[in-house]
Amino acid sequence: GTLQQHKNKTKQEQYLALGLKKLADRPDDAKALYELAVQAAELEQYATAEQLWIRLLSQQPGLAKGWCNLGYVLLRQGKLRESVNASTHALAIDPAFTDALVNKTICETCLYTGDEAYRHAMQAQQYCPDSPALLGLAVLALYRIGNVTEGRQLLRQLRAAGTDCRELFSGVRCILLQQQGDCSELATVVQAIADASSSEAIAESTSSCS
Numbered sequence: 001g002t003l004q005q006h007k008n009k010t011k012q013e014q015y016l017a018l019g020l021k022k023l024a025d026r027p028d029d030a031k032a033l034y035e036l037a038v039q040a041a042e043l044e045q046y047a048t049a050e051q052l053w054i055r056l057l058s059q060q061p062g063l064a065k066g067w068c069n070l071g072y073v074l075l076r077q078g079k080l081r082e083s084v085n086a087s088t089h090a091l092a093i094d095p096a097f098t099d100a101l102v103n104k105t106i107c108e109t110c111l112y113t114g115d116e117a118y119r120h121a122m123q124a125q126q127y128c129p130d131s132p133a134l135l136g137l138a139v140l141a142l143y144r145i146g147n148v149t150e151g152r153q154l155l156r157q158l159r160a161a162g163t164d165c166r167e168l169f170s171g172v173r174c175i176l177l178q179q180q181g182d183c184s185e186l187a188t189v190v191q192a193i194a195d196a197s198s199s200e201a202i203a204e205s206t207s208s209c210s
Contacts, residue, residue, distance in 0.1 A: 009043070012039065012042070012043055013043060015039065016036065016039045016040060016043060016045070016048075019032065019035070019036045019039065020036060020048075023036060027055075028059065030056060030059055030060060033052050033053075033055055033056040033059075034056055034066070036052050037049045037052035037053045037056065037069065038069070040052060041069065041072070041073050041076075044076075046073040046074075046076045046077050047077065049069075049073040050070065050073045050074060050077070053066055053069055053070040053073065054070065057070065062093055063093075064089075064090045064093040064094040064097055064100070065090070065097075067086050067087070067089040067090035067093065067100070068086075068087060068090040068097055068099050068100040068103065070086040071083045071084075071085075071086035071087035071090065071100060071103040071104070071107075072099075072103055074086055075103055075106060075107055075175075078175065078178050078179065080107040080110055080111050080175070080179065081107075081111070083103060083104075083107045084104055084107045084108065084111070086103075087100045087101070087103045087104035087107070088104060091104070098128050098131050098134075101124055101127065101128055101131075101134065102124075102131065102133045102134060102137075104124070105120060105121055105124040105134060105137050106137065106168075106171070106172060106175070108120035108121070108124075109121060109137055109140060109141070109172055110172060110175045110176050110179050111179070113144070114144065114145060115145060117141055117144060118141040118142070118144065118145045120141075121134075121137045121138050121140065121141035122138055122141060124137065124138075125137065125138040132158065132161065132163040132165065133165070133168055135154060135157065135158060135163075136158060136163075136165035136168050136169065137168075137172075138154060139151050139154045139155055139158070139165075139193060140169070140172065140190060140193055142154065143193050151193070155193075155196060165194070166194050169190055169193055169194030170194055172190050173190040173194065176190060
């Protein structure tokens with residue numbers, strides 16, 4: 001229940017604090033840096049995780065997973081351009097790193113509008129057509145440029161495959177609200193698609209924000 005979850009989180013926070021204290025005595029311990037960065041991200045302590053990943057990557061700049069994880073925690077803090085840069089580093093090391101491509105495309109979805117956002121999303125989806133997350137981002141791109149028909153087709157594919165993208169869509173919506181608060185119709189489009197993705201009926205009308 002909720003009480004047990006709270007106790008577990010408190011224990012995890014204590015372990016993290018202890019680990020960070022021990023790290024002061026061995027600041028270059030790559031294994032400890034990696035494990036603590038993962039723990040910090042799991043506890044949503046993204047600023048702490050960011051600093052730990054940066055320290056690790058200064059030692060191991062060829063670690064694609066480290067760059068990808070740095071991109072993720074930067075994304076969760078709304079540092080979208082920095083996240084794109086980190087994800088691009090990961091992809092330069094490992095071009096097939098789907099998680100890095102997803103992080104990068106989420107950021108680009110939120111940084112750009114209209115045709116530019118569409119171009120980035122469709123390029124990513126074509127590169128990795130089997131990724132449900134990238135397919136979901138392609139849906140958002142299609143709706144945003146007013147191509148509802150093709151967007152509906154992709155939504156049907158997602159539902160047929162048993163994929164629920166509500167969390168992805170809701171996350172993008174939150175970032176858009178933070179980054180482009182003056183473009184409320186854009187966030188409304190994202191929320192509308194999130195609702196449509198989990199229902200049999202897909203909205204007939206949608207707004208385009210460019």
